Structure formats: C-alpha cells, structure tokens
Amino acid sequence: xxxxxAPPVTSVSSVAGDASPPYWDMVNDFQTDIVVSGEAGxxxxxxxxxxxxxxxxxxxxxxxSGSTATCSLGSLSQANYWRYVSCQDVAGNKQNxxxxxxxxxxxxxxxxxxxxxSFYPTQPIAGQ
Numbered sequence: 001x002x003x004x005x006a007p008p009v010t011s012v013s014s015v016a017g018d019a020s021p022p023y024w025d026m027v028n029d030f031q032t033d034i035v036v037s038g039e040a041g042x043x044x045x046x047x048x049x050x051x052x053x054x055x056x057x058x059x060x061x062x063x064x065s066g067s068t069a070t071c072s073l074g075s076l077s078q079a080n081y082w083r084y085v086s087c088q089d090v091a092g093n094k095q096n097x098x099x100x101x102x103x104x105x106x107x108x109x110x111x112x113x114x115x116x117x118s119f120y121p122t123q124p125i126a127g128q
Contacts, residue, residue: 004091010038023105030075041090044069053086053094
C-alpha cells in the first residue's frame with residue numbers, strides 16, 4: 001500500500017458566491033466566505049500572510065464538509081484583499097506557501113451613485 005506524502009490539491013470554488021475570477025463580494029451581508037474544493041478529511045485555515053498551514057492562526061479554521069472547506073472571513077470594508085488558504089490532509093501533509101491558494105477579491109457593497117444628467121440643446125428639438 002503506498003504511503004501518502006503529498007499535500008492536498010485545492011482550488012477556489014467561489015468567493016462570496018462569485019464562482020469566477022475576478023472575485024467580488026457585492027452582497028451587503030457582513031460576511032465574506034471563500035469556498036475551497038479539495039480532499040475529503042482535509043483541514044484548512046485562512047490568513048493574511050502566505051505561510052505554511054501550521055503557521056496560520058488556529059482562530060482562522062475553515063469549516064470542512066466532505067471535500068469542501070468554507071473559510072469565513074467576517075465583515076470586510078470596501079476594498080481589494082489578498083487572503084491565503086492553506087490545507088493539510090488526513091495524513092498530516094501540509095501545503096506550503098507555493099501550494100496555498102492566493103485569493104484576490106474585492107468587496108463593493110455600495111450602490112452606484114447616479115447623478116443627474118441635464119440636456120440643453122443648442123438647436124430646437126424637431127417638432128417643437
């Protein structure tokens with residue numbers, strides 16, 4: 001029986017429900033989630049620095065169900081962000097900085113500011 005020595009292979013499924021890059025959180029629900037696909041039984045953490053799994057804070061554990069991890073980032077203000085997700089498999093193989101998911105996304109929950117457009121014709125309008 002072969003011995004598992006490789007860290008899990010992961011990919012971003014969505015950020016705040018947006019399934020394709022560039023990712024945007026445009027829902028004003030005070031919560032941004034990164035959803036990651038990988039291996040059954042994996043454990044994942046997220047952080048603001050691109051470091052190996054064991055160096056990421058245990059306060060930033062992602063919820064794992066099957067082979068999907070949901071990393072809840074909390075409420076973020078409107079801006080662009082880099083967040084990093086690192087996972088380990090059931091055998092304890094950890095992703096390092098080159099294997100982590102480097103996730104770039106934006107938060108924009110404000111409605112657009114629509115101004116008034118004025119029209120002042122220099123010629124009379126036909127029919128008037």
